[in-house]
Amino acid sequence: xxxxxxxxxxxxxxxxxxxxxxxxxxxxxxxxxxxxxxxxxxxxxxxxxxxxxxxxxxxxxxxxxxxxxxxxxxxxxxxxxxxxxxxxxxxxxxxxxxxxxxxxxxxxxxxxxxxxxxxxxxxxxxxxxxxxxxxxxxxxxxxxxxxxxxxxxxxxxxxxxxxxxxxxxxxxxxxxxxxxxxxxxxxxxxxxxxxxxxxxxxxxxxxxxxxxxxxxxxxxxxxxxxxxxxxxxxxxxxxxxxxxxxxxxxxxxxxxxxxxxxxxxxxxxxxxxxxxxxxxxxxxxxxxxxxxxxxxxxxxxxxxxxxxxxxxxxxxxxxxxxxxxxxxxxxxxxxxxxxxxxxxxxxxxxxxxxxxxxxxxxxxxxxxxxxxxxxxxxxxxxxxxxxxxxxxxxxxxxxxxxxxxxxxxxxxxxxxxxxxxxxxxxxxxxxxxxxxxxxxxxxxxxxxxxxxxxxxxxxxxxxxxxxxxxxxxxxxxxxxxxxxxxxxxxxxxxxxxxxxxxxxxxxxxxxxxxxxxxxxxxxxxxxxxxxxxxxxxxxxxxxxxxxxxxxxxxxxxxxxxxxxxxxxxxxxxxxxxxxxxxxxxxxxxxxxx
Numbered sequence: 367x368x369x370x371x372x373x374x375x376x377x378x379x380x381x382x383x384x385x386x387x388x389x390x391x392x393x394x395x396x397x398x399x400x401x402x403x404x405x406x407x408x409x410x411x412x413x414x415x416x417x418x419x420x421x422x423x424x425x426x427x428x429x430x431x432x433x434x435x436x437x438x439x440x441x442x443x444x445x446x447x448x449x450x451x452x453x454x455x456x457x458x459x460x461x462x463x464x465x466x467x468x469x470x471x472x473x474x475x476x477x478x479x480x481x482x483x484x485x486x487x488x489x490x491x492x493x494x495x496x497x498x499x500x501x502x503x504x505x506x507x508x509x510x511x512x513x514x515x516x517x518x519x520x521x522x523x524x525x526x527x528x529x530x531x532x533x534x535x536x537x538x539x540x541x542x543x544x545x546x547x548x549x550x551x552x553x554x555x556x557x558x559x560x561x562x563x564x565x566x567x568x569x570x571x572x573x574x575x576x577x578x579x580x581x582x583x584x585x586x587x588x589x590x591x592x593x594x595x596x597x598x599x600x601x602x603x604x605x606x607x608x609x610x611x612x613x614x615x616x617x618x619x620x621x622x623x624x625x626x627x628x629x630x631x632x633x634x635x636x637x638x639x640x641x642x643x644x645x646x647x648x649x650x651x652x653x654x655x656x657x658x659x660x661x662x663x664x665x666x667x668x669x670x671x672x673x674x675x676x677x678x679x680x681x682x683x684x685x686x687x688x689x690x691x692x693x694x695x696x697x698x699x700x701x702x703x704x705x706x707x708x709x710x711x712x713x714x715x716x717x718x719x720x721x722x723x724x725x726x727x728x729x730x731x732x733x734x735x736x737x738x739x740x741x742x743x744x745x746x747x748x749x750x751x752x753x754x755x756x757x758x759x760x761x762x763x764x765x766x767x768x769x770x771x772x773x774x775x776x777x778x779x780x781x782x783x784x785x786x787x788x789x790x791x792x793x794x795x796x797x798x799x800x801x802x803x804x805x806x807x808x809x810x811x812x813x814x815x816x817x818x819x820x821x822x823x824x825x826x827x828x829x830x831x832x833x834x835x836x837x838x839x840x841x842x843x844x845x846x847x848x849x850x851x852x853x854x855x856x857x858x859x860x861x862x863x864x865x866x867x868x869x870x871x872x873x874x875x876x877x878x879x880x881x882x883x884x885x886x887x888x889x890x891x892x893x894x895x896x897x898x899x900x901x902x903x904x905x906x907x908x909x910x911x912x913x914x915x916x917x918x919x920x921x922x923x924x925x926x927x928x929x930x931x932x933x934x935x936x937x938x939x940x941x942x943x944x945x946x947x948x949x950x951x952x953x954x955x956x957x958x959x
Contacts, residue, residue: 390409395481396433412456419463492937532581537558545587564585586599603912616648623857657671703762826861828844829844862901
């Protein structure tokens, strides 16, 4: 018999009754029923119930051993009686009557229990992450992550992509987020940077003549945490393709993403969620900002925002009329089927907008065709009917209004759309809704710096290429740039790259960079492009965010094995931590308080 086990804790069934078996695992739960001990023994695979009576040699040991101690049990598989069968467990028809026990590792008193799914403070969970990972929900999430990555890798290879590994120690870039710097021991005063993404390397692979690259790439950015962003490091499905258009990129990655989400749509034994069928919808950036108030729309929400500024020109509702005359906009957010809602519902929405830092959220109520509220009263019956007809609203539909500068009004309207959709129960459940956001502006005006700057990725190909840069108003130029969005979560940004030095120099010139600055800051890529670069493009969907969506988790740390705190601290390993003076001297570094 094996030293530790003949079966795992999920393997035994009624057909195994009568066998003598050996199981090893953790003591999950103990129950004393009139002098008979019932112990749930847990390993990576599942749970088996162990039973020990007073006459068993295992009884006194099991009686005193703490939960989460590791034990090896030898015993006989017996059938449970009808009323004791547990249909929720794969092993629920049997139990193992313990004859012998060996305590492999005794557990101290636990700082947090493993059995059950009660919530515990973040600092406790992260300090004792090895215990947290024993809990079933988190354990399954991490297994899901591994399976998703394996599926992504398999699907990318099937699509003709080849996996390459790019450097972890590289050069700092002046563009993008804040770098993590690594001092060089052999080059005093110089630093490597951990890659924010393999962006330049993957483009150089295309220049080197490889056709389709991918990797499950670790990326490092010194950014603050959010619910959908882990501080410090994250992983992405990084890919790049040569001799492709935007349509080719979409056609390559859509079946990979849709296929993975379909494969795991029934995660955890739930009813499988629906996934966008066929080609993902493509929404121009300007349209997304108007209709949804942001560039990562949640298409499970059926509400669509409309610009109704023209309806308030010369209106009796003077506040909106004066705002529109001053160049501001008014955006309308439908609130369908709110005839049964009290005035408090609408007032609460207004209070919420003020709490978010806005002047407020106007509204109109309508019940049985009767309009209510100050806006309707001052705008007039005819004006309101015309506005409602334009919006396609009915006699029992309310409406909210966000007014102000275009960017501010769009943001408030987007937030209100989400809140109204949630409050009214309009968000489609059990669905993954994908879309592309396309046609991002190449440039934007920086109000603080009083200059034109890149609005997104400076290495994207402008639509119209060199001619557009030389003849168009920069603020009207669009880029071959795109985002993948699912359920309101941005999975990645991507682009058809600018592979021509002449176009790159001109694009950077418009943003205020000299040729010398471009050569100094991006020498590796610009020099490579001078020796023949293919048209190429790609993207990099975030693995952590994909798993978070599939697992239906509200926070990304629930799908990361060893996450850090919001302050980028590893409480389990005590990182970051001071180092010795000897280490600092080797790196030619002095710490200044």
